[in-house]
Amino acid sequence: MRFKRILLKLSGESLQGEQGYGIDPKRLSEYAQQVKEIRDMGVQVGIVIGGGNIFRGLQGAGKGFDRVKGDQMGMLATAINSLALSSALGAAGCPNRVLTAIRMEPIGEFYTKWKAIEAMERGEVVIMSCGTGSPYFTTDTGSSLRGIEIEADVMLKGTRVDGVYTADPEKDPTATKYSSITYDEVLEKKLRVMDLSAICMCQDNNLPIYVFNMDIVGNLKKVMEGEEIGTLVHN
Ligand code: UDP
Numbered sequence: 001m002r003f004k005r006i007l008l009k010l011s012g013e014s015l016q017g018e019q020g021y022g023i024d025p026k027r028l029s030e031y032a033q034q035v036k037e038i039r040d041m042g043v044q045v046g047i048v049i050g051g052g053n054i055f056r057g058l059q060g061a062g063k064g065f066d067r068v069k070g071d072q073m074g075m076l077a078t079a080i081n082s083l084a085l086s087s088a089l090g091a092a093g094c095p096n097r098v099l100t101a102i103r104m105e106p107i108g109e110f111y112t113k114w115k116a117i118e119a120m121e122r123g124e125v126v127i128m129s130c131g132t133g134s135p136y137f138t139t140d141t142g143s144s145l146r147g148i149e150i151e152a153d154v155m156l157k158g159t160r161v162d163g164v165y166t167a168d169p170e171k172d173p174t175a176t177k178y179s180s181i182t183y184d185e186v187l188e189k190k191l192r193v194m195d196l197s198a199i200c201m202c203q204d205n206n207l208p209i210y211v212f213n214m215d216i217v218g219n220l221k222k223v224m225e226g227e228e229i230g231t232l233v234h235n
Helices: 025-040 057-062 067-091 113-121 139-149 183-188 196-204 219-224
Strands: 005-010 044-049 096-100 125-129 154-159 180-182 209-213 231-234
Touching (some): 005 139, 025 067, 025 125, 025 219, 044 067, 044 113, 044 139, 057 067, 067 125, 096 113, 113 125, 139 154, 139 196, 154 219, 180 183, 209 219
Parallel strands (some): 005 044, 044 125, 096 125
């Protein structure tokens, strides 16, 4: 197996599927199936999921919301998505649990590194919700933090593009894809892999990031089997 323990970052926005808002049940169950598949292969899986399909703090700040309250709303949105994913994993027969960075029992147990690791070692998929638990962060930083804490071998960033490109492939048809790239190059070229704080954290703590298209069913398994379908960001 290519990686023994992974941190999978899923964006909230992808969860909305074709709907443009909220949670698309088809996309949700596809994600759950893909996660179950690799968990059944023996991979230890931690997941951080975003909330952009429901609310982003910055959006609110633009409309006169208090930034901290807006970010708290965003973190609650990640809890909603986490519960949806947990439920879909359960329906697929995949043992899992939700941990929360903000106390909200009985929705999920309060996160600690050790609870997460023990559960993964028992074969449960662990969904770590509410990002870092603090405002002014994103779930990208939440994933870097949790990935480093749980000692993951890699952070898999599941997106709707199949890797890191020289320019935005949705805008520039001449853009080409990197199969691997260093953190320094990403920073120097200002490539938008993740937000800056998240990139720096991964770089400082030597956590590689693998960017791939999670919206194509079967891709997560391909990554685990070593197929070069995305971009590796490394030191
Ligand atoms: N958020 C936060 N702290 C965190 C993680 C998330 O305040 O540690 C808030 C922030 O407002 C963010 C929202 O939750 O905009 C949803 O997360 P994100 O934008 O990362 O979701 P995604 O873009 O991955 O769907």
